[in-house]
Every structure is written in structure tokens, then in C-alpha cells.
Amino acid sequence: MLNLAPLRLLTTSRGRKMTSTPKDITIIGGGIIGCCTAYFLTRHPSYSPETHRITLLEASSSSAGGRTSESIQDPATLADPTTASKKNPAHDGIAGGASGKAGGLLALWAFPSEIVPLSFRLHAELAKEHGGDKRWGYRRCYASQIDCRARLPPGFDNSLAVGTEPVRGKPEQRSKGLHKDHKTDIKALQKLGAPEDLDWLDTDDALAAYEEMSTPDKTAQVHPELFTRSMAQLAEEQGVKIVTGARVTTINKTADGKSVESVTFIKDDKEEILPTTDCIVAAGPWTTRLLPDVPITAARAHSVVIKTPRPVSAYALFTSIMLPTGFPTPTPQDARRKSTTIRPLIGQQIVEPEIYARPDGTAYACGPTDNAIELPLTSADVEVDTARCDDIIYQVSGISDELGKDGQVLAKQACYLPQGGPWIGKVDDTEGLVVAAGHTCWGIQNAPATGKLVSEIVFDGKAKSAKLGSCDPARMGALWR
Ligand SMILES: Cc1cc2nc3c(=O)[nH]c(=O)nc-3n(C[C@H](O)[C@H](O)[C@H](O)COP(=O)(O)OP(=O)(O)OC[C@H]3O[C@@H](n4cnc5c(N)ncnc54)[C@H](O)[C@@H]3O)c2cc1C
Structure with missing residues (x-):
């Protein structure tokens, strides 16, 4: 016609x-x-x-x-x-x-x-x-890769909590970050020592390796x-x-x-x-x-927004964090039942939350994707598993006081990544x-x-x-x- x-x-x-x-x-x-x-x-x-x-x-x-x-x-x-x-x-x-x-x-x-x-x-x-x-x-920022070891949260110790069932961590089993494709193998990270203005990271105890991935001419937010x-x-x-x-x-x-x-x-x-x-x-x-x-497929991902005690410098951090024995065990990728019990880790586990400092006095951090709950009818029906948000909070708190004991959690959230x-x-x-x-x-x-x-x-x-x-x-x- x-x-x-x-x-x-x-x-x-x-x-x-x-x-x-x-x-x-x-x-x-x-x-x-x-x-x-x-x-x-x-x-x-x-x-x-x-x-x-x-x-x-x-x-x-x-x-x-x-x-x-x-x-x-x-x-x-x-x-x-x-x-x-x-x-x-x-x-x-x-x-x-x-x-x-x-x-x-x-x-x-x-x-x-x-x-x-x-x-x-x-x-x-x-x-x-x-x-x-x-x-x-909108602002230009740095992107860096860091290799860290997390401190245990207050109240946790590596002798394991009495009366809880411990979980054996698998060091080889990483929970991958979202933008993992851009990361250099952690073993290949060259430089030790972070730049001076990355002063919100616990560089004394936590940092094992640091490498600049990109500069503000190629990176923004x-x-x-x-x-x-x-x-x-x-x-x-x-x-x-x-x-x-x-x-x-x-x-x-x-x-x-x-x-x-x-x-x-x-x-x-x-x-x-x-x-x-x-x-x-x-x-x-x-x-x-x-x-x-x-x-197109969908995978759920959790994130948190933390108000920091002062605005933190403009870095996007791709982390690799080693969780020590006794650290709260991260929620398994396919765990369907929301767990309220925190179980201490036996052995070590590597996690890769990403952290983005923001100009509004906050920092954003996101964890890995999970496949525990299928895509609901609309975005209004998306379920948040607060245990997965708490995982992220424990992990970033373990490498930065600004994000941890001195910060205030403003948002716990989840959404579906289109792939x-x-x-x-x-x-x-x-x-x-x-x-x-x-x-x-x-x-x-x-x-x-x-x-x-x-x-x-x-x-x-x-x-x-x-x-x-x-x-x-x-x-x-x-x-x-
Ligand atoms: C944790 C996380 C961190 C990320 N970080 C970054 C980052 O740093 N940089 C980056 O570039 N990207 C990032 N992404 C990816 C980015 O968020 C997504 O690729 C992007 O938001 C997808 O946008 P969209 O509009 O396609 O989908 P959505 O934001 O999902 O929007 C789709 C909309 O369509 C609506 N809709 C669905 N069905 C219907 C219907 N039948 N009728 C009417 N409306 C409908 C939904 O309600 C929804 O509002 C991240 C993703 C996640 C999960």
C-alpha cells in the first residue's frame, strides 16, 4: 500500500x-x-x-x-x-x-x-x-586499579564466631566486578603506592598494589x-x-x-x-x-551510596580485595533465600566491588551480578536483597574509613543489567x-x-x-x- x-x-x-x-x-x-x-x-x-x-x-x-x-x-x-x-x-x-x-x-x-x-x-x-x-x-576523573586486603569489621575476629557455621572460602573463586574486561591481571600490577590525593583509601594497611588505568582526558562521570x-x-x-x-x-x-x-x-x-x-x-x-x-539477557546487581565525611577525590576504583578468614562471607551468586545470619569465612576470598567517588559528597559502590531472582514485570517490582548490599558495605569499609565507620549509608539498591x-x-x-x-x-x-x-x-x-x-x-x- x-x-x-x-x-x-x-x-x-x-x-x-x-x-x-x-x-x-x-x-x-x-x-x-x-x-x-x-x-x-x-x-x-x-x-x-x-x-x-x-x-x-x-x-x-x-x-x-x-x-x-x-x-x-x-x-x-x-x-x-x-x-x-x-x-x-x-x-x-x-x-x-x-x-x-x-x-x-x-x-x-x-x-x-x-x-x-x-x-x-x-x-x-x-x-x-x-x-x-x-x-x-559531570566531571572528569581518574580510573585506577587497586589490590587490597580488607580489615575485619568491628566484632569479627579470625578465631571465628562461636555458634555459627563457618564457610570455607575458595580463593580461586572470585566474585567478578562489572567492568572486569578492562582490568589487568592483578599479578601484573606494577606500581606500589597510591597518589597522594587518594587519601580516602587506607593505604597503610590495606593496599598491596596500585595502577593508574586512565586519566581525566579519557575518563569522566x-x-x-x-x-x-x-x-x-x-x-x-x-x-x-x-x-x-x-x-x-x-x-x-x-x-x-x-x-x-x-x-x-x-x-x-x-x-x-x-x-x-x-x-x-x-x-x-x-x-x-x-x-x-x-x-538480550538480564542479571541483577546491587549497589550502595555512601555519604562521606568530606568530598573525596575524583577516582573510579576497580578493586580486587582479599577478604581474610573471619570476614563476613559474601552472599553466594545463586542464593535465593535472603539470609540474615552473618557467617564468618574460613580461608580467604577475593571480591571486586567498584567504587566511584562523586562530586556531591558521596561515593557509589557496586557488587557482582547474581541470578537469584528473575527479571520482574517492571522496574518498580525489583527486589533488593539487603544482605548483598551489606556485603558491599563490609568490603569497602574494610579498605576505607571514609566509606566505613565515618560514612553514612544513604541508599541500598538493586537493578537489572541488560546484557x-x-x-x-x-x-x-x-x-x-x-x-x-x-x-x-x-x-x-x-x-x-x-x-x-x-x-x-x-x-x-x-x-x-x-x-x-x-x-x-x-x-x-x-x-x-
Ligand atoms: C550496578 C551497575 C553499574 C553500572 N555502571 C555503569 C557505568 O558506570 N557506566 C556505564 O556506562 N554503564 C553502567 N551500567 C550499565 C547501565 O546502567 C545500563 O547499560 C543502562 O542503564 C541501560 O539503560 P536502558 O535505558 O537500556 O535500560 P533501563 O535503565 O533498564 O531502562 C529501561 C526502561 O524500560 C522500561 N520498560 C521495560 N519494559 C517496558 C514496556 N513494556 N513498556 C514501557 N516501558 C518499559 C523499564 O521500566 C525501564 O525504565 C551499570 C549497570 C549496573 C547494573
């Missing part, structure tokens, strides 16, 4: 006159990928709010899922405690998943190489244009929740309609199966249908529930169907490039600013036929 949609003369967002076909663009997912996509669609030279309707549908209507009730719920008040909450209540649910609970590290040495340089540059440009240093904590919320707000100001609590159940095609026609979603227990010419699926780890052939991609591009042969998901442990870093490339796919028919290469779902063409 011919597309008879009328061409209109319009004024673009940049003030140019041009003709354009009306589009009903629907973005599924209010994480960092969906929100950056919304932002860059409104910055594309062909975008006109008169002709292009853009709607972002986010399943959750609350960002409180995956965070304990005692946790701080609005990180904006940390960056600027004198102001009241800057949260837009109509956007509650935005950044409720990994995009609100990630570390926020940006690096030129991330992967995949096709999109990393573009995205790193776009992060810098966005921060400059919108005051990202204040608004979402953002507060991911504040960044994602800002992208949503900036997109909305240019005409995007944001609807939270709207879970998409189906992407509907035209009778001949060749094009997207609409999406069906549930909001307030009512089913609604939204006419759609272009559908961007940015549902992170939930993407396979709408597009089962796109290979398998990133996939960015047209899905099978369906006209108007685009996926932007599966961003692994570098989704914060790669979100701006993803948003920009998707805006080009939608308005220009193809990605222009970078080659999609390994991210192009066309690579999996055979799967979809």
Missing part, C-alpha cells in the same frame, strides 16, 4: 523551512537510552513539533522500586541540599531501573569502539550546553539518574510527551505485516492503543518481552521498527551516541554520525527470517 500521508511545509526546530512527512514516534522505555533518544529526536534538523508527535511510554510510575524504603529517593537534593526536590512528579518512573542505579563512569576505553568516541564527545557537549557539571554531576531525568525534561520542553505507568504489551503491525501501525499499552488498568509510524524499543533488559528474537548488545538499528524488515537496547555495563557511556544514531535512523533512514558495525541488528538477519 502506498503511504499517502500528506507532506507539510514546516519550520524545523532550527528555523529552516522544509517539507516533511508526519510521524507518530513512540519510544518504549524511560531509561537512559529512551530518554537520550527522545532528546536527540528533538534536536534533529528535520524535527518539527508541528509535524512529528513523539511519545515516550515508561512502564513504571515510581522510581522507588529496587531501593529500600530508608534510602534517599531524590539524589538531586544531595548535589544541592539548599533546594527543595527537583524531581518532576510527572516523571516518577523515569530512570527507575539500571539507568538510575548505575555508577556513571564514562570512558574512551569502553566498548563497542564504533560508538564510544562519539558518545564520550556528546557527553562533554551536553554537559557544556546544559550545565551538566551542576545539573548531573555523570550521576546517571540526574542525567537521565534531565534528558527527559529537556526532551519534554521541546515537545515530547512523557507518559509513565504505561506498560506496552504489543507492537502492532499493518495487515500486510510490513510496517508498524500502533502500540498497545496498559495504563491505570485500562488498555489503550497509540497510533505509531516509528516505534523505538528501548526497554533495556525487558526488550525481549516485546522483541523475543533480540538476544548481549548493544543493538541499535532496524529490526527485521518491519518498516518503522527500531531497537536500542542491551547496552551491557556501558549504557551510561553509550547513551548519547545511541540516541543520536536512532534519531538519524528515524529521520534520515540510516545512521550517519558513526558506523553501527557490531551494534547493527542486521547482523542477526538470519534469526528474523
Whole structure:
């Protein structure tokens, strides 16, 4: 069937006159990928709010899922405690998943190489244009690798607690850090002695080896929740309609199966249908529930936010921490039952939490992934296992008083890491169907490039600013036929 949609003369967002076909663009997912996509669609030279309707549908209507009730719920008040909450209540649910609970590290040495340089540059440009240093904590930082031995927490000793069942640690069995692919083998770490400004690490007792991985010209950070919320707000100001609590159940095609026609979603227990010419699926780890052939898996990961007694210097630390005999045993990866009993370790175990100092006077630390609980229906239903958060707290406290006895835990949280991609591009042969998901442990870093490339796919028919290469779902063409 011919597309008879009328061409209109319009004024673009940049003030140019041009003709354009009306589009009903629907973005599924209010994480960092969906929100950056919304932002860059409104910055594309062909975008006109008169002709292009853009709607972002986010399943959750609350960002409180995956965070304990005692946790701080609005990180904006940390960056600027004198102001009241800057949260837009109509956007509650935005950044409720990994995009609100990630570390926020940006690096030129991330992967995949096709999109990393573009995205790193776009992060810098966005921060400059919108005051990202204040608004979402953008700053340059160092990344380092450290090899440490943890001190025992108060009340624990290596003669083992009486009356508890001890656990035999397996030194060879590490609990891996999220960004492990970038780490040098710990045996190969060269330099001893940390730089002077890394004064929040217990370098006297704890540190065995230190190596600088990267410098501020190649490494930066953002507060991911504040960044994602800002992208949503900036997109909305240019005409995007944001609807939270709207879970998409189906992407509907035209009778001949060749094009997207609409999406069906549930909001307030009512089913609604939204006419759609272009559908961007940015549902992170939930993407396979709408597009089962796109290979994306999900793994839960826990993290904590700790207020430090003074702002700590700008380092992202990739740790390898040896836990001594008598240390609280880390929760096993597949343990399903929440355990409240702390069992002391016999033998030693190596753990690899990652620690990111933040400019708002806090430090963030995350632990390994686990597969104890499957991905729930929405981000609002994500369960936190506080024992896994306590593991991280014990471990970082064992190498830093600032993070331990002198710090204050502000948040205990969990989210699901999307793995398998990133996939960015047209899905099978369906006209108007685009996926932007599966961003692994570098989704914060790669979100701006993803948003920009998707805006080009939608308005220009193809990605222009970078080659999609390994991210192009066309690579999996055979799967979809
Ligand atoms: C512990 C941890 C630390 C990390 N640290 C870093 C880091 O330092 N640097 C970095 O670059 N990356 C990091 N990441 C990775 C990064 O967080 C993710 O890659 C990124 O957040 C994925 O964003 P997303 O928008 O694809 O998914 P999400 O943030 O999961 O967003 C998807 C959204 O889609 C919504 N949704 C799902 N299904 C539907 C539906 N049917 N209808 C409507 N909405 C739907 C969900 O509710 C959710 O809000 C980290 C991840 C974890 C887990």
C-alpha cells in the first residue's frame, strides 16, 4: 500500500523551512537510552513539533522500586541540599531501573569502539550546553586499579564466631566486578603506592598494589539518574510527551505485516492503543518481552551510596580485595533465600566491588551480578536483597574509613543489567521498527551516541554520525527470517 500521508511545509526546530512527512514516534522505555533518544529526536534538523508527535511510554510510575524504603529517593537534593526536590512528579518512573542505579563512569576505553568516541564527545557537549557539571554531576576523573586486603569489621575476629557455621572460602573463586574486561591481571600490577590525593583509601594497611588505568582526558562521570531525568525534561520542553505507568504489551503491525501501525499499552488498568509510524524499543533488559528474537539477557546487581565525611577525590576504583578468614562471607551468586545470619569465612576470598567517588559528597559502590531472582514485570517490582548490599558495605569499609565507620549509608539498591548488545538499528524488515537496547555495563557511556544514531535512523533512514558495525541488528538477519 502506498503511504499517502500528506507532506507539510514546516519550520524545523532550527528555523529552516522544509517539507516533511508526519510521524507518530513512540519510544518504549524511560531509561537512559529512551530518554537520550527522545532528546536527540528533538534536536534533529528535520524535527518539527508541528509535524512529528513523539511519545515516550515508561512502564513504571515510581522510581522507588529496587531501593529500600530508608534510602534517599531524590539524589538531586544531595548535589544541592539548599533546594527543595527537583524531581518532576510527572516523571516518577523515569530512570527507575539500571539507568538510575548505575555508577556513571564514562570512558574512551569502553566498548563497542564504533560508538564510544562519539558518545564520550556528546557527553562533554551536553554537559557544556546544559550545565551538566551542576545539573548531573559531570566531571572528569581518574580510573585506577587497586589490590587490597580488607580489615575485619568491628566484632569479627579470625578465631571465628562461636555458634555459627563457618564457610570455607575458595580463593580461586572470585566474585567478578562489572567492568572486569578492562582490568589487568592483578599479578601484573606494577606500581606500589597510591597518589597522594587518594587519601580516602587506607593505604597503610590495606593496599598491596596500585595502577593508574586512565586519566581525566579519557575518563569522566555523570550521576546517571540526574542525567537521565534531565534528558527527559529537556526532551519534554521541546515537545515530547512523557507518559509513565504505561506498560506496552504489543507492537502492532499493518495487515500486510510490513510496517508498524500502533502500540498497545496498559495504563491505570485500562488498555489503550497509540497510533505509531516509528516505534523505538528501548526497554533495556525487558526488550525481549516485546522483541523475543533480540538476544538480550538480564542479571541483577546491587549497589550502595555512601555519604562521606568530606568530598573525596575524583577516582573510579576497580578493586580486587582479599577478604581474610573471619570476614563476613559474601552472599553466594545463586542464593535465593535472603539470609540474615552473618557467617564468618574460613580461608580467604577475593571480591571486586567498584567504587566511584562523586562530586556531591558521596561515593557509589557496586557488587557482582547474581541470578537469584528473575527479571520482574517492571522496574518498580525489583527486589533488593539487603544482605548483598551489606556485603558491599563490609568490603569497602574494610579498605576505607571514609566509606566505613565515618560514612553514612544513604541508599541500598538493586537493578537489572541488560546484557548481549548493544543493538541499535532496524529490526527485521518491519518498516518503522527500531531497537536500542542491551547496552551491557556501558549504557551510561553509550547513551548519547545511541540516541543520536536512532534519531538519524528515524529521520534520515540510516545512521550517519558513526558506523553501527557490531551494534547493527542486521547482523542477526538470519534469526528474523
Ligand atoms: C550496578 C551497575 C553499574 C553500572 N555502571 C555503569 C557505568 O558506570 N557506566 C556505564 O556506562 N554503564 C553502567 N551500567 C550499565 C547501565 O546502567 C545500563 O547499560 C543502562 O542503564 C541501560 O539503560 P536502558 O535505558 O537500556 O535500560 P533501563 O535503565 O533498564 O531502562 C529501561 C526502561 O524500560 C522500561 N520498560 C521495560 N519494559 C517496558 C514496556 N513494556 N513498556 C514501557 N516501558 C518499559 C523499564 O521500566 C525501564 O525504565 C551499570 C549497570 C549496573 C547494573
